[in-house]
Every structure is written in C-alpha cells, then in structure tokens.
Amino acid sequence: MDSFKSLKQYIESGAFYKAVVEDGSDIIFIVDYDGLILYHNPSVQETLGHEPNSLIGENFFDYIETQNVGALKAEFKKSVTKPYDSNIEFRFLCKDKNYKYLEFNSINLHHKEGLEGLILDCRDITQRKRDAEELLRAQKAKEQFLANMSHEIRTPINGIAGMVNLLFEANKEEDRAKYLNAIKNSTENLKVIINDILDLSVIESGKLRFEKIGFNIKYQLGAVVDTFLFQSKEKGIELKYEIHADADTVLLGDPVRLNQILINLISNAIKFTHIGEININVYLFEKKGKTHSIRFEVADTGVGISKEKIKNIFESFTQADESVTRRYGGTGLGLSIVKQLIELQNGSITVESEENKGTKFIFTIPYESGKIQDLVQPSSKVKATPKHSFKNLKILLVEDNDINRLYALNILKKWECDVDGAENGYIALEKLRSNDYHIILMDIQMPIMDGYEATKSIRKNMPAPKNQIPIIALTANAIKGDNEKCLEVGMNDYLPKPFQPEDLYKTISKFAQENGQNNSTPVPDEDITDLTYLTSICDGDKTFMRDMVETFLQNTPPTINEMQKWINKAEWSKVGSLAHKIKPSITFMGIESLKPLIKNIEEYGKENYKTDLIPTMVDELSEKCQMAYKELRKNLDTNLK
CATH class of the missing domain: 3.40.50.2300 (Response regulator)
Incomplete structure (x- = not known):
C-alpha cells in the first residue's frame, strides 16, 4: 500500500479516485476533521454554482445554515468515528445565496489511509424534499376536507335517516309508506356514497367497482329531484326536469353512481343560485348498437364562475374561490369526484358559465340497453327500534x-x-x-x-x-x-x-x-323456532335432539360470517352456495320465516341476480338467527337437559 504523508499529497497523487465511485452527477468534497475543504469536483459548479476550486481552503460549515450548523457538526463528529456513514442531510449555500438540500455518504480516510479526513459523496435531494412537502400539503388538505365533509354531510343524513325510522313506525298508510320508503332508499344511497368518498384512495387508485344492473333514469332522477324540492322551495327557486322519450328506457349501469353525480351537481346549483331556476334536461345523445349515450344538462341562473377560475373547478379540494368555502361551506371535492366517476364510466363532462348569469354542466355517459326484467326493485326493509326496556335508567x-x-x-x-x-x-x-x-x-x-x-x-x-x-x-x-x-x-x-x-x-x-344499572329487559316476541319437526325425526330422543341443536349453534355463525366475507369480495355465487349449505339446518330448527329468505339468497347468489339486495338479506338472516340462537339455547337449558 502506498504511504502518504499528508492529505495534499494524497490528493495530488490522484489515489483517492480509487476510493470512490466515479459519478459525474454527484458532488465530491474532501475535508479534514475540522471541516476544511481540500478538494471538490466540478459538479459543485453544476449543482451549487460555485466555480471549480473556488471553495478550496474554505470551511465546509461556513456554507451551512446558521440554525443547522450545530446539528450537522454533531453528525459530522459521529462520521469521524466511523469508517463509513450515510444519508446525512443538510442545506448548502449556493453561489446565488439560496440554499439547496444535499445528502452525503462519507468515507473515513483514517481507516483506509491513516489520514484525518473524510470523502463526502453528496447528492442533490431538493426535488425529493419538495415532493415530500407536497405530499404533506396534500395530506393536510385531505384531512381538512374529511373533517369538513364529516360534519357538513353526515349530520343531516343522520337526522333524515332517524326521522324516517320513527315515521315508519308511526304511520302505516300505503301512500305514506311509499313516500317514506323513497326517502329511506335515498338516505341509504347517500350513506353508501359517503363511505366511498371517505376512502378516496379507492377512486384514485382506479379500483372502484361499478355495478351493471337495470335501472330507469326517470325513476332515478325523479327520486333525486324529490330530495331537493323542499330546499329549492325554501329559497324560492324553481327546480324543473325533463326526460326526453328516447332516454326514458331501461339501461344497464350503476344507478347509485348516477345518483351521486346528480346529487352533487343539483346540490351545487341550489347552493349557488339565489334567484331564478334550475333546469335539468336528459336526452339520448347517440345510439350505437346496444349502447345508449345519455346526455344530462344541469343549468342554473346562479352566481356563475369567472373564466380564469373555471379551469380549476374539477381539481380535488378546490373551489372557485376561498371565499366560497367561507360563505357557502362545502368540501371542495364534489366536482372532482363527479368528473372521475363520469370518466371511469367512459363518459365526459364539460362546463359553461358566466359570472352573475349562471352555470351549465353537461355530461354524457354510455349505457348498455336493458330489459324490463333487469330492473332492480329497491329494498323496502326498514329496521324498527328494537323492543327493549331500560326502565329508570x-x-x-x-x-x-x-x-x-x-x-x-x-x-x-x-x-x-x-x-x-x-x-x-x-x-x-x-x-x-x-x-x-x-x-x-x-x-x-x-x-x-x-x-x-x-x-x-x-x-x-x-x-x-x-x-x-x-x-x-x-x-x-x-x-x-x-x-x-x-x-x-x-x-x-x-x-x-x-x-x-x-x-x-x-x-x-x-x-x-x-355500572350496575342494567335494567334492560327485552320485550318478548313470538318464538321463531319450532322443534316439532326435529322432535318427530328424532323420535323424542332428547340426546339426539340436543346434539342437533348444538351442531346448529356451533356451525351456523361461522357460515354466516363467511357469507359476509364473500359479500365484501362480491363473490355472489359463493354466498349462494353457503345459503344452500345451511338450508337443511333451518328446516330442522323449524325457522319457517327464514325459508323464503334463504331461498332468495341462494338463487340470487348462484344466478348473480339482484346482487344489491343480497347484503341486506344476509343482514336479516343474521338478525333472525341471533334470535333463534337465544330460543334454542334456552331450550337446551330447560327442555333438552
């Protein structure tokens, strides 16, 4: 090994080129243990603006931000004790008096050559830092959006859903029930939409799944408009819609996503319109084979949007002006989601607007034509208040x-x-x-x-x-x-x-x-299990009957849990197969009320038909099985000992 008496001699010999990887983009400094710069390569000029050899004889720490010198010296001191160190971040003064983020890996020459000096291999990490800051800014913007949306949207939805439950129990008239059922379905749709919006990553990653089920635009749009009638009347705004005959047909697509788009656009129109009217127009834009391209126009006479700001309205977390948020509220995400939902369905959206005259949103979505039998009937199931008593609580x-x-x-x-x-x-x-x-x-x-x-x-x-x-x-x-x-x-x-x-x-x-205050006493309902059939096939053998009941209690809950798992993965055929698996058990336990439900879950699952109803049906199955478990457990403890 060559022996060098000084760092200067080592540098002049060119031997240090063997100790580092030659990379023209990296900045190379050689400094002594006090930080004196003895060498730097030409990349210093390209990255930092300092001319070749201009920093030789300067102290490295004189080019570090004053507030960060202490921390970097502490890291440098650690590097002096190690043969190699890496990923030490700092900001270095450029020729133009600005600072750039750099990161160095160090090679300690004491361990290689017996000399008190470090080779600092530095790389520019300014862009990486900017990306991190931008990511943090975007994350904070999302968090603020979620906080705003949570309060502004979920609170009124809770009120609507709650009042519907109460009114369903209080009023049994058919026409009233139909009206209330429409509201209930609307709130259920909105809750689904909110859950999807909360998980923004699903949309942004392109993993959002769209249904392909039968629906009729006239029904969908009518139901959406009905939810805004009271609000529009309160403001004195006329809310009108027209569906051309060529668009009034059965289509295959995702009606919940269409509702989401329409709700966003109509809600915006009402929010920003103080006088005048809102007109919604739907017609067939183009027909190619089985594909119907349906065009929707939502036009208002509201405040409008300026030309310079209209280009930004579809960006996430953005509204036309910060004052919009202060005056009208909102999340700044609605139109971004609308645009993404439309484009993910191979559609397009444009906007026309003029300040103080109004705005028109125009969007087109291609749908496949369907048949009457493809129409999905909305579920009318409403959960009543459970019959319990907490007397004196x-x-x-x-x-x-x-x-x-x-x-x-x-x-x-x-x-x-x-x-x-x-x-x-x-x-x-x-x-x-x-x-x-x-x-x-x-x-x-x-x-x-x-x-x-x-x-x-x-x-x-x-x-x-x-x-x-x-x-x-x-x-x-x-x-x-x-x-x-x-x-x-x-x-x-x-x-x-x-x-x-x-x-x-x-x-x-x-x-x-x-807290020792549990006065809860369930109000008894009629039994949903009947062991008459089980008694007959077991010929009154209580041991056999007990084994059958215990098998049902042991095996049914895991089966229902597995059904829920496959529902989450939209594996409907597997849900149907599991329903078929527990059907005999339902018969043995005499749970007659569950037979039609089990049959429908099985058929719908295997045929991939009316899949939007399956989750609700499995929920009902689970609830009734819970009631059956209590009855059967009581039977085990009393009649089947």
Whole structure:
C-alpha cells in the first residue's frame, strides 16, 4: 500500500479516485476533521454554482445554515468515528445565496489511509424534499376536507335517516309508506356514497367497482329531484326536469353512481343560485348498437364562475374561490369526484358559465340497453327500534341538532329511559351539577362548548362519582383517529352517526351493565323456532335432539360470517352456495320465516341476480338467527337437559 504523508499529497497523487465511485452527477468534497475543504469536483459548479476550486481552503460549515450548523457538526463528529456513514442531510449555500438540500455518504480516510479526513459523496435531494412537502400539503388538505365533509354531510343524513325510522313506525298508510320508503332508499344511497368518498384512495387508485344492473333514469332522477324540492322551495327557486322519450328506457349501469353525480351537481346549483331556476334536461345523445349515450344538462341562473377560475373547478379540494368555502361551506371535492366517476364510466363532462348569469354542466355517459326484467326493485326493509326496556335508567343526551336530538330522545323514551337533554357542553355541565345520571350521550361538534371540552371538564372538575360517569361520543365525524381522541379526553366509547337503534342499544347496555344499572329487559316476541319437526325425526330422543341443536349453534355463525366475507369480495355465487349449505339446518330448527329468505339468497347468489339486495338479506338472516340462537339455547337449558 502506498504511504502518504499528508492529505495534499494524497490528493495530488490522484489515489483517492480509487476510493470512490466515479459519478459525474454527484458532488465530491474532501475535508479534514475540522471541516476544511481540500478538494471538490466540478459538479459543485453544476449543482451549487460555485466555480471549480473556488471553495478550496474554505470551511465546509461556513456554507451551512446558521440554525443547522450545530446539528450537522454533531453528525459530522459521529462520521469521524466511523469508517463509513450515510444519508446525512443538510442545506448548502449556493453561489446565488439560496440554499439547496444535499445528502452525503462519507468515507473515513483514517481507516483506509491513516489520514484525518473524510470523502463526502453528496447528492442533490431538493426535488425529493419538495415532493415530500407536497405530499404533506396534500395530506393536510385531505384531512381538512374529511373533517369538513364529516360534519357538513353526515349530520343531516343522520337526522333524515332517524326521522324516517320513527315515521315508519308511526304511520302505516300505503301512500305514506311509499313516500317514506323513497326517502329511506335515498338516505341509504347517500350513506353508501359517503363511505366511498371517505376512502378516496379507492377512486384514485382506479379500483372502484361499478355495478351493471337495470335501472330507469326517470325513476332515478325523479327520486333525486324529490330530495331537493323542499330546499329549492325554501329559497324560492324553481327546480324543473325533463326526460326526453328516447332516454326514458331501461339501461344497464350503476344507478347509485348516477345518483351521486346528480346529487352533487343539483346540490351545487341550489347552493349557488339565489334567484331564478334550475333546469335539468336528459336526452339520448347517440345510439350505437346496444349502447345508449345519455346526455344530462344541469343549468342554473346562479352566481356563475369567472373564466380564469373555471379551469380549476374539477381539481380535488378546490373551489372557485376561498371565499366560497367561507360563505357557502362545502368540501371542495364534489366536482372532482363527479368528473372521475363520469370518466371511469367512459363518459365526459364539460362546463359553461358566466359570472352573475349562471352555470351549465353537461355530461354524457354510455349505457348498455336493458330489459324490463333487469330492473332492480329497491329494498323496502326498514329496521324498527328494537323492543327493549331500560326502565329508570337516567341518561343525559347532549346534542345541538334538533332533528338528531328528537330522533335519539324518541328511541330512548321507547326504552323507558329517564332522559334529559342539553344543547351544548356548557348546559350539560350545569345539568350534571344539579342532577344524577347513569350515562351521558355526548355529541362532539357543538357551539359554546364542544363535547371534548365538556368531557375534560367533567373528568377534571366534577366531584366523585360524577367524574366517573360513562360518556359515549355520538359524532358525525368519521376521521381516522377521532376514536382515539375521544378516549384520550376521557370518553368511554364512540358511536358514529348515522347509527341504528340496535347500535345504540348495544352500547348503552354495555355501560349500564358495567355500572350496575342494567335494567334492560327485552320485550318478548313470538318464538321463531319450532322443534316439532326435529322432535318427530328424532323420535323424542332428547340426546339426539340436543346434539342437533348444538351442531346448529356451533356451525351456523361461522357460515354466516363467511357469507359476509364473500359479500365484501362480491363473490355472489359463493354466498349462494353457503345459503344452500345451511338450508337443511333451518328446516330442522323449524325457522319457517327464514325459508323464503334463504331461498332468495341462494338463487340470487348462484344466478348473480339482484346482487344489491343480497347484503341486506344476509343482514336479516343474521338478525333472525341471533334470535333463534337465544330460543334454542334456552331450550337446551330447560327442555333438552
């Protein structure tokens, strides 16, 4: 090995070229242990602007940002003790007085040549840093969007869904039921849409699945327009639609996605129109073989959009102006989703607008023609409030939204709870000081004092045992981490809106039981199992019957869980096969009410027919099986010992 008396001699010999990978794009510095620059290659000029050899004799640390010198010196000191170090980030002063992000890997010459110096192989990471900052900015924008959307959309949906449940139970007239059923279907569609929007990555990754089922535009558009009639009348705006005869036919496609597109566009039109009218026009744009290209026009006489801002309205998290968000609310994502949904169905959308005169959105989607038998009938299944009693259970309901409060109050009163209401956290604290409660149901976003602050005050300032009262969050927020935040401030559980009565019952029951206040007593319904047939085939042999019942109790839940798994993967034939598998068990247990349901699940699954109804039917199957389990378990403990 050659021996060198100094770094200068080492450099002059050119031997150091053997110690590093020659890469013209990388910047090479050789510095001593004090940071004195003894060599740099020509890439310094290309990347940093400094002329060749101009930095020799300068101190490396004089070109580092003042506030970061200490941290870099600490890293440099560590590098001096190692034969090799990597990925050390810093910002270096350029000739133009700006700083660039660099990253160095170091080779310690002491370990190779016995010399006190480092070879610093530096690369420009400015673009990588910019990309990271842009990613962070986009992530923050998404988080803000989700927070806005969660509060602005989910809260009114919860109110609509809740009132529909109550009205279904209160009014049995056929015409009224049909009207309410249309509202119910609309809210169910909206909930599906919200769940999809919340998971934006599904759309952005191109993995969004579209249904191909029969529907009629006249029915779809009519139902959507009906949901906006009250809102338009309140503003004094005329909302009209016309469907040309050539578009009034059965088509194959995704009606829920069409609803989503129309709801976004009509909602925007109403939001930005203060006087005048909104006209929706639907007609056949083009027909090629079985493909019908349907064109939709949504025109309003609203505020309009300026020419310079109209090009940005389809971008994610963007509205025409920041003042739009302040004045009208909204998420800034609706039109971006509309555009993506249309284009993913091989369609297109354009916009025409003039400030203070109005806006017209025009979109076209190609659909395949269908037949009458392809039409899917919407499910009319509505979950009634479960028949339970929490007699004498004292609950404080803290909720600022009138409809949501009325919905929850009615459910709790049906369960014979002693309920007190509060419109915000401040009133809740006042009521808690002068009254005793077993459980608090706490909304999160409220005026004056929100649910987080109220909970922290209860845990910190209330005397025992009031500072330990179970608090259950009821919130329209759906952001990842909200659950953890509720628990961090001292809440005991989290129930997202919109919730079904059964969800509320399960949560209350858990905490009522934990605190020794569980007065819940299910109101008995008629038995849904009948062991007459099983008794006959077992010839009265109780041991045989017991084995049959236990087999049903053991095997049926995993089968239903497996059905749910295949539903999530849209493997409908496998769902049908599993329904066929448990059909004999249903017969043996005498659950007559489930026979038509099992038959439909089996047939629809195997034929890939009316697949949008299968999840609801399996939910109903699961609910009734739960009731059957309780009856059969009771039989095991009493009659089949």
